[in-house]
Amino acid sequence: MSSRRSSSPESNTDSGSGGGGGFAADERKRKRMLSNRESARRSRARKQQRLEELVAEVARLQAENAQVQSRIATFDREFSKVDGENAVLRARHGELAGRLELLGSVLEVLQMAGAPVDIPIPDPLLRPWQPPFPMQPIAADAFQF
Numbered sequence: 001m002s003s004r005r006s007s008s009p010e011s012n013t014d015s016g017s018g019g020g021g022g023f024a025a026d027e028r029k030r031k032r033m034l035s036n037r038e039s040a041r042r043s044r045a046r047k048q049q050r051l052e053e054l055v056a057e058v059a060r061l062q063a064e065n066a067q068v069q070s071r072i073a074t075f076d077r078e079f080s081k082v083d084g085e086n087a088v089l090r091a092r093h094g095e096l097a098g099r100l101e102l103l104g105s106v107l108e109v110l111q112m113a114g115a116p117v118d119i120p121i122p123d124p125l126l127r128p129w130q131p132p133f134p135m136q137p138i139a140a141d142a143f144q145f
């Protein structure tokens with residue numbers, strides 16, 4: 001009877017002479033187990049390191065996301081402000097365009113009546129951005145236009 005303990009291919013490569021071959025096979029098996037353990041330890045260490053890197057990246061991306069959301073909120077507030085100002089300016093433009101059209105009509109009537117066109121025009125009419133009366137706030141809705 002042979003003293004071999006397993007029928008693995010590595011055991012079959014033994015010299016087959018007594019107990020000496022079994023010892024070599026056991027030694028190879030022990031070395032292989034140690035090698036496998038070390039390889040598994042390194043694999044777990046790599047996996048842990050990768051997990052830590054991913055956790056750090058998640059934290060960095062969450063912080064970056066919070067900054068971007070803050071900037072978006074700031075831009076949104078600024079946009080709302082500018083949009084409101086734009087609505088006021090559009091309303092003012094409509095008012096001034098109406099005044100200009102009215103002044104053009106008055107000038108036409110004066111020309112048809114034969115009045116001299118070189119009549120002195122009061123200063124406030126030459127400067128429509130400075131009205132002759134106190135400015136009243138124009139109620140304008142941002143969604144009016």
